[in-house]
Amino acid sequence: MVMSKQTQPFQDIPAGRLKMDIFSPIRPKEKVVVVMGATGTGKSRLSIDLATRFPAEIINSDKIQVYKGLNIVTNKVTEEECRGIPHHLLGIIDPDQEFTARNFCDMASLAIEQIVGRGQVPIIAGGSNSYIEALVDDYDASNFCFLWVDVSMPILHTFLADRVDKMVQSGMVEDALNFFDPSGNYSRGIRKATGVPEFDSYFRTRELVDEETQAKVLQQAIQEIKDNTCKLGCRQVEKIHRLRNIKGWKLHRLNATEVFRKRGKEADEAWEKLVVRPSAAIVNQFLHRPRVVSTSKVSSKATVAAIAPAIMAAATH
Template identity: 30%
Template sequence: MENLESENTPNPRNPKKPKVVIVMGATGAGKSKLAIDLASYFPIEIINADSMQVYKGLDVLTNKVPLEEQKGVPHHLMGIISPNVEFTSKDFRDSAIQIIDDIISRNRLPVIVGGTNYYIQALVSPFLFDDLIEEMDDCCLKESIGDKELEYKFASGNDNCNVDYQRLKEIDPDAANRIHPNDFRKINQYLGLYARSGLLPSKLFQGQKWGRTDNFKYDCCFVCVDASLHVLDHYVEERVDCMINAGLLHEVYDIYSLNADYTRGLRQAIGVREFEDFLGFYLDKDYNADTERIILSTEDKMSKENLKALLESDNIPHKDLLMESINRLKANTKRLVRRQKRMLNRLQALFGWDLHYVDSTESLLGNSYDSWPRQVVEPSVDLIRSFLHEDNCTVPTKIPNAVASQILDKRDLWTQHVCEPCGNRILRGAYEWEQHKKGRGHRKRMLSLKKSKQYLVDKEAEAVT
């Protein structure tokens, strides 16, 4: 096993950034498995960077690594946060920094593992939105525009999120175009930032180096576990079926609550809201508006032990709703995979992140026994050894630095594009728009649209003749 005493020990005469390894990738690609396997080669400790796995509960649904499969490797920030608390990227950053410092002080290697890319961005980048708000709370700008700030604090407390979003749209259309109209937290943050500083959030953020590699807090080695999309899709479907057998239905049964808030805490996890319609129908209930409690019928109440049996039962209404929920969970997980892949491409193309890819496709297919160690573990170990003993990783990136610099200079993260042929889908920034236009779905819709227009032209010509 590698000795890290010389590689990651601070030297006052030659200060260097602390070295950390970051394992990234889409859901199901094998990030956690790789991180645990690395412990056979390096004295590592794992820091979880999955925004749902940090919470207590839903161990099956959030795919937490069971204790017996952790192989004695220390895991931090795993299942420790109350499920009703909002654990922000700033909370993660502040917690992870302390853990990293402690791990390094014991001559061990921190390995950050997870698919929540904005957690990782917050950790390695010096600029964070919440920090800016706090700094402005302490400055004199707050006093000089106190009346204006109170006005926006009052407005942002309004229950109607649409009102605040429209206000933001009037103040800063570019910033409003970058966020979802129901993202009340970010809407309030943007309004608060404008109230405190008088600066437009879009103008302020465009001048920042947030996410840029030249401003990283740590010396990072990024290992990205990747697999072909169709293989990941198949694996996701199989994994959801395994989760059903492992007790997923019991977990969503226990967390179910009428009129629950799905924008905070653990209930944001994919797989909770998907079962809401089914559980609402499955539980024969009355609702007491005064106590906000569900009153279950004693005669027709079905215990959660019967949930899985519904899949084999003749109870058509319940069975159909349950299958719809399971299929919705599979579909939304596949969408998450695509979002994560797009985000990794953006981090590399727009921010210049030096991502080193290892391919787990063969391993997920199960074509050969040695595909995982040969194609995933061994290349990752070689990469990390190079990283620890040299100033720079020797494995080349997919995008040359010169090309990446040109892209960074020309990046456009704020302009909103609307694609009418794709159902008025909103794309944010020039990069997303260009990637969308190259996509297979968009090209098929454009071809179909052109054919339909030509068909109408031909019909009109026939009618005239």
Template identity: 35%
Template sequence: MDRNEKIPVVAVVGPTASGKSRLAVEIALRLNGEIISADSMQIYKGMNIGTAKPTEQEMRGVPHHLIDFADLSRPFSVADYVSLASQCITELHLRGKLPILAGGTGLYVRSLLQNIQFTETDRDEKLREELARKAEREGPEVLVEELKSFDPESAERIHPHNIGRLIRAIEIYRTTGVTMTEQLERSKQAPSPYDSCLIGLDFKDRQMLYDRINLRVDLMMKEGLLREAKEVLSRPDSQTALQAIGYKELLPYLNDRCTLEEAVERIKQESRRYAKRQLTWFRRDANINWIIIDETMDFDLVAQQAMQIISRKGWFDE
């Protein structure tokens, strides 16, 4: 491939428990690829079961990148992800490997593939601590309301429980006078260096997805999620874990404020809600090629459809 041509990148996206990791591995095996995670929680060490990190067996010998490398105490931004993932893609391409993104963090995928440029903004640690204390005392809604007053688009876009992102949006405006929304618009002006093929997984019957989510949570509990949550939440730097589904819902049980059954049901409920938000996000992207799974489709048929979508790019034509 000519150096001036765009780098081919496959991205497998969709809601939690839809089978993204398995499909990405299958594509990698067939097309000499390696996988770059696009999951904002799988980057952290120690959070294995709750974030559904692929096991060695599930990886099937395919190298995975940007998984299990960051400390919980380390701040990690979208800009950090784009920087590291861009380096990964370049290195894989130079080695003749097909880079394959796999994950459900839509902001990571979009920011990377659209080559959004992040300007360096000084961190105001005093302000961040002040806002964090405010959210702890009065609830995250107080941050949402403040953000709405000068950047309603970001207030709508950022989930109200993502306190770190809310704080960052307020911090950017207070330190630069420019809203996060305006920064994002400015950052989209550079062309992307990637020729991307996006494959999305969804289900014809939403209940089929919800059943998969419920089953996954049950399996996580059998694999030791409660023990892992207890270890992670007992750490002084557990604030990051409290943003992850599967950990914060177990905290009331660990503090004797609910039964284990109630806590597990809450994990399932929050996971289903998260899946709905992921689908809402990804459906706004007209570039995604959707594979709609129903009860008659086995994995081989899903993989076959994915390969047909990729083949239309013409990357591997003689």
């Protein structure tokens, strides 16, 4: 698969580098759209659909897709699917390097600043909700709009199983073989991805057993990938519920279940009606609200007095 045009990777960004200093000029908070949901629900698709309707660029928040390689196993969007929309943090990190939530916050914060500086809207999309949570907690210079693409779990599980079969047909086994680790270490970097450790037994034994046994071991690996993918989806939804119910995030839920019950043109029409149009309306309203003045670093009466007119102006528009 050919990947979309990337910006240059960010190197050695100090933690907290983008926090507003107390002496910095007071400015309105930057508006950021976040697309969330379980694996397979269409987060990348929706982010691209929105970016064709608004002046926007996309920041990947999937902790595995950030790595170079495994385009099929990790289901990265292709250049054609990107439709010319710039993507950041997608396929840029060395496969053996650890990429932490702290790394994500630093790189995503800088990407947001650069995108906003170009007059564009940052759209963050990906299934690593822990990374999104860390960014929201850390980056207080932004105002976030959360879109949650939700699909009934039984329907989604059927879709995910079918998707794994299609990925196998597209070369998933060969893709995973490139990252087979004879030492059995799947705890670091891209080798943690679902679809890599599950093939370990097959890769080790396939030249030592007969074809019937090979086929059996392969099918066991594929079934394990399906099971683990479904478990991942459940964990992601549980985390989303926690962010909404415990942390109080205002999430705009878009029920895409009917989309996944349909096929072909009917599915595309349902996606447009049930997901894209409502999302675009939410984002349009979000972008046209007055931007909130960031006061998180204000600690003196003089500074508060200085920003009071800006706050009053925002409130009266």
